[in-house]
Amino acid sequence: MRAVTRVLTAVLATSAAASFATSATPAPGWRIDRVVVVMRHGIRPPTKAEPLPAGLAPAPWPAWDVGWGELSHHGEQAVTMLGAFDRATYAGVLGSGCPAIRAVADTDQRTVRTAEVYVAALLPGCTTSVDHEAAGQRDPRFSPFDGTSPLTNAETAAAANAALPQGGASRLDRDLADDWAAIDHILDCHASPCIAAKPTVVSANGGRVKLGGALATGGSFSETLALEYADGQPLAQVGWGRATRDTITHLLELHSREFALTARPPAIARAGSSALLGEVANALSAPDAPPFSLFVGHDTNLALIGGALGLHWKAPQFAPDDPPPGGALIFERWTDGSGRYRLAVRFRSQSLDEMRGLTPLSPAAVQTLRFAGCADTAGCDAAGLRSALQPGGPPLAK
Structure with missing residues (x-):
């Protein structure tokens, strides 16, 4: 617990993060009023004791401090840094006190625990529950091909x-x-x-x-x-x-x-991301949605959304389009207060060395992604936001 507190204190002591939300501002007079974070879980061990086919490993694998596939204790500290970083970035959206936010995770321990640790750092001292299906139950938002698929x-x-x-x-x-x-x-x-x-x-x-x-x-x-x-x-x-x-x-x-x-071929990406993108669209456009929403899933979910929306990123010390542990696609709704909106999409991730050393995130942690769906000079209304996140196929669920 003391280690997590030290990490949180170190991150909150840095003020650089607060400038990222204002980068790529649509125009003077616009402000962010909604944020949706779609995030991969944090660092975990392999999901099984033998990650390679039998006979390939030249020696025993390293030991981990948690069960296979679970969020590691070091991973918890890295996620704490992400939550504190995002709090500094979106302080204007979160405000003071304990705002109502929505937090959703897939059913795995690593996704649920990532959401819990992240929210605790995002809103220190507050109590926010994480919604998820029962352990072992399929959630089609995060596991779109475990069962049925619209594709043959x-x-x-x-x-x-x-x-x-x-x-x-x-x-x-x-x-x-x-x-x-x-x-x-x-x-x-x-x-x-x-x-x-x-x-x-x-x-x-x-x-x-x-x-x-x-x-x-x-x-x-x-x-x-x-x-x-x-x-x-x-x-x-x-x-x-x-x-x-x-x-x-x-x-x-x-x-x-x-x-x-x-995951990234367009037909596969559209089929696999439709349910989760529907949630993102609702979180950005529904009148009663909270100002901040979080969805914690897997690297496949980020890859599917990236393929569906034509998004590309390069996290520090990772390969292009690779979704790192704790990496997130962040959707920002900007408003000028007159009912017009614009959408900015960013990718946020620690580098491998930042994860390993539990060091503060650098400015390279946040990238503004090329996405023209809702950034035209006229802006978009709520319906336009939904349309921007509908990459072909049937309409997103209302």
Whole structure:
């Protein structure tokens, strides 16, 4: 508890964050009156004891201080810094006291606990409940393909294959030969290749893209290395002492490439983000919505929204379009007080070193994303806001 308090005090002592909300202001006289944060959970261990296929790990994996897939204690402190940072940024929206906000999370421990820790730092001394379905129950806002999908397997596979380079999966594997070699070095594979010997395979099942082979293994492994590093584990244990931070940043391209096939193709992205984007649209446009809303889900949710809205980001020390632990898409509604609105979209994330060292976020933590949906000279009314977040397909739920 004292460690979390020290982190919170350190962040609140910095005033730089307060300037970020005023960057890219639509025009003089406009102000933010609504904020919606769609955030990935914080740092966690792998979701299972053996993150790689049997026989690939050259030695036992590092130990973690929580169960598989749960928010780590170090991750709690990193999330605390994010909540304090966002409080400083959006102090004008939150006001004083204990404002009514809405906080929603998926059912996993890591998402619920991330929301709880974030809200405690966002509104210190206040009591705010986090809404979520019962543990083990599917929430279609965060798990859109666990059950039914509006896409057939053929449509899903076609969308994913269209995102491959000319020459298909075999060309992709050839393009990534240096990455496979880097992973083989970390895995201490010398006699024969470990990763490149397993060609990437793209298929579909239940409306969800299924990856097999090198990219599936490499993408998962690159994130495991990043999580070990971000959690502050000794460097001698990160990748068994054979993975530097620069190597991890480079290999995270594989994690981003996974999303380019499984979540960002437009048809898949629209189908997978519709329910959550409907919530975002309502939070921005409904007359009775609170001034601040939070949705905590997974990296896939950010990738789906990014693909649906054509958003691209580059978090410090991560690959382009990779959603880091605690990373967030932030939707700001700006008003001039006359019923006109505009929408600004930003991406906020710690760097790998900021996560590892629990150091204050730098100005590079916030990026204004290119999104023209509701930023024209005339502004948008509430219906325009909803339309801006409707990337084709059927209308968003009212």
